[in-house]
Amino acid sequence: MAEIIWGLATSHVPSIGAAHDHGRRDDPAWKPLFDGYAPAQEWMAEHRPDVAIVVYNDHANAVSFDAIPTFGIGTASRFPVADEGWGPRDVPEVVGHPGLARHLARSLVDDGFDMTVFSRLEVDHGLTVPMSVYCPDPGEAWPCPVVPVLVNVIQYPQPLASRCLELGHAIGRAVRHYPEDLQVAVFGTGGMSHQLAGKRAGLINEQFDREFLDKIQTDPEALARLTREELIDKAGTEGIELIMWLVMRGAMADDIRRVHDTYFVPASNTAAALALFANETSLATATH
Amino acid sequence: MDERAVPDNYLFTAEDNDRARALNLMCASLVRPESRETFLRDEAAYCDSYDLSAEQKQAVLTRDWAGMLDLGGSIFFVYKLAVVCGVSMQDLGGIFTGMSTQEFKAALDAGGRRFG
Numbered sequence: 001m002a003e004i005i006w007g008l009a010t011s012h013v014p015s016i017g018a019a020h021d022h023g024r025r026d027d028p029a030w031k032p033l034f035d036g037y038a039p040a041q042e043w044m045a046e047h048r049p050d051v052a053i054v055v056y057n058d059h060a061n062a063v064s065f066d067a068i069p070t071f072g073i074g075t076a077s078r079f080p081v082a083d084e085g086w087g088p089r090d091v092p093e094v095v096g097h098p099g100l101a102r103h104l105a106r107s108l109v110d111d112g113f114d115m116t117v118f119s120r121l122e123v124d125h126g127l128t129v130p131m132s133v134y135c136p137d138p139g140e141a142w143p144c145p146v147v148p149v150l151v152n153v154i155q156y157p158q159p160l161a162s163r164c165l166e167l168g169h170a171i172g173r174a175v176r177h178y179p180e181d182l183q184v185a186v187f188g189t190g191g192m193s194h195q196l197a198g199k200r201a202g203l204i205n206e207q208f209d210r211e212f213l214d215k216i217q218t219d220p221e222a223l224a225r226l227t228r229e230e231l232i233d234k235a236g237t238e239g240i241e242l243i244m245w246l247v248m249r250g251a252m253a254d255d256i257r258r259v260h261d262t263y264f265v266p267a268s269n270t271a272a273a274l275a276l277f278a279n280e281t282s283l284a285t286a287t288h
Numbered sequence: 289m290d291e292r293a294v295p296d297n298y299l300f301t302a303e304d305n306d307r308a309r310a311l312n313l314m315c316a317s318l319v320r321p322e323s324r325e326t327f328l329r330d331e332a333a334y335c336d337s338y339d340l341s342a343e344q345k346q347a348v349l350t351r352d353w354a355g356m357l358d359l360g361g362s363i364f365f366v367y368k369l370a371v372v373c374g375v376s377m378q379d380l381g382g383i384f385t386g387m388s389t390q391e392f393k394a395a396l397d398a399g400g401r402r403f404g
Binding site: 015059060061064065082083084085086087154155156193195196197198199200201202203204205206229232233237238265266268269271 | 294296297298299300301302305309312313315316318319320321324354357362363364365367368371372377378380381384385392395396397399400401402403
């Protein structure tokens with residue numbers, strides 16, 4: 001049976017990818033961020049999953065504004081890296097896991113989540129930057145195949161935080177019912193506080209972010225009660241991406257162990273964070 | 289929630305999607321290298337080929353970034369145009385907030401801008 005062994009919450013700021021791609025990880029402006037990632041990266045390198053489910057949002061690249069699915073899932077065998085307007089990132093193409101993805105699509109629909117199924121999908125920085133955070137030097141190929149799960153955070157009305165947590169619960173149930181022996185990691189991406197447009201551009205709310213970083217482990221139900229208005233008011237219009245962390249959290253066990261976290265301001269115009277959690281029961285089983 | 293409940297949120301709505309469709313579609317086309325070249329060769333003609341309204345076209349030609357947002361442009365589409373024009377997200381932040389790029393960056397380096 002498949003099981004989820006760990007969950008990673010991470011920002012997906014494009015400039016983190018650019019710092020990777022242009023050899024700026026040791027620049028004074030970036031070194032503290034990447035040093036903060038290192039302990040998590042070492043731990044993840046010792047606990048490689050067979051598949052990663054990456055919960056992210058497209059940024060006006062693969063998803064045209066003709067139709068914006070609230071929730072989607074990618075079932076393709078390959079996901080090319082998108083040109084977002086400045087050339088595609090020089091990172092490996094993302095390989096899919098159609099078997100798990102089709103199982104998830106069917107299970108989630110049966111569980112009341114009417115997913116849009118992407119049989120073709122180019123992936124943008126929302127997915128590839130978290131992959132670089134997971135594996136900074138992949139060489140020719142990423143270390144595992146990926147099932148992309150897409151959430152609309154760009155156009156009002158975005159899904160409720162509570163619904164995202166419930167989607168995570170449903171993903172957890174579906175993974176546990178997948179018949180193959182697979183070890184799975186789940187990534188919740190985006191955030192933390194930031195707003196890109198208008199007079200509130202440059203908004204950072206460290207107090208809110210620190211509380212979110214804490215409660216994503218200890219009290220996700222409290223975070224799931226945040227309204228869209230509260231999220232946008234406190235974390236900024238683009239800070240609403242944090243609802244995608246709740247999908248990851250929902251897929252994990254109730255009790256999880258915090259392996260590592262780090263918080264850094266600013267990555268471009270954004271507060272960036274990473275939080276890595278282990279599903280202890282699954283990891284204990286996995287080693288036997 | 290009312291989508292306008294938080295002031296200055298620039299939340300992109302279905303109404304914005306509708307009224308700024310031509311502007312956003314034009315910006316979306318810039319994900320293709322040949323489109324970026326065509327745009328830079330003759331910006332006005334490129335705007336016309338996407339049926340931009342006079343207001344939208346004026347905002348593009350005069351680099352009125354706040355104006356593009358006020359006309360319903362999505363920051364994620366408008367940013368593609370900004371990059372083609374050599375304008376960074378920090379430049380935009382400065383423009384939106386009435387600061388120089390350096391002042392805006394300094395505000396972020398100091399922990400970001402606080403509200404409420």
